Amino acid sequence: MQAGLRERKKAKTRAAIQRHALRLFQEQGYAATTVDQIAAAAEVSQSTFFRYFPTKEDVVLLDDYDPRMLQALQEQPPDVPPVRAIRGAIRRVFEAIDAADWEREQQRQRLIQTVPELQARAMQQYVKTIELLAVALTEREGLPIDDFNARVLAGAVIGASIGATMHAVGGEYELSDMDLVDQALGLLEDGLPLGGS
Known part of the structure; x- marks a missing residue:
């Protein structure tokens, strides 16, 4: 019980730091925003910031969707083929996203697309996601x-x-883009036939 409470507090602190960081990045720009400013806005010490995020880049790149998707994949029926199970897991995760979470995700994506060092790290994250x-x-x-x-x-x-x-x-990115992801995975499931509509 105590461990569960501790984990929830950690998740709440991590989310607060990221929320304040994204707000500051939007207001001041990524390069002009310091770790000290983020920590002060989130009302945590600099050492607490670094306990949650090893670098400033990591505060943008934190993605809660991979763990949720992997959990949802584990919960798919065992007789469902792999790609169909992945499609079901992705659908389940994205159907549960509320408007505030989606706005935060769009902020993250805008930053990643416009800051070169974040773009490079995002590519590394794709590799990590493949491994997971x-x-x-x-x-x-x-x-x-x-x-x-x-x-x-x-x-x-x-x-x-x-x-x-x-x-x-x-x-x-729109939530409706998840329909395109599902369509793409459907093509993968069908052996990637070319010439479709």
Whole structure:
């Protein structure tokens, strides 16, 4: 019980730091905003900031969606094929996003698209997401953790998701873009036939 309360407090502090950081980045610009300013706005010490976020970049790149999606994937029925299970997990996570969370996600994406150092780190995060998804797939399917096919499938899922939403780069992501991600994963599930509408 105590551990659960502690984890909730940590999550609340982490979210508050990120919320204040995104607000300051929007008001002052990413480069002009310091860790000291973020910590002061969130009413935490600088050492507390660094306990939650190793760098200023990390406060933007924190993504709560990967853990939620992996949890939702674990909860899919075991007899559902892998890509269909991933589609179900993504749908479940994005149907639960409220307007405030989505606005924060759009702020994050705008920053990532306009700040070169964040763009570079975002690419590293895609690799990490592929690794996390590959491990989740191997656990789900009872395969060795380094299974080649699971890693390739995870990479294909992330690539299909990026391909489906490339139109939004430099613009706004909409929740309806998740329909395009689902459509892209449907193509993946069907063997990626070309020439569709």
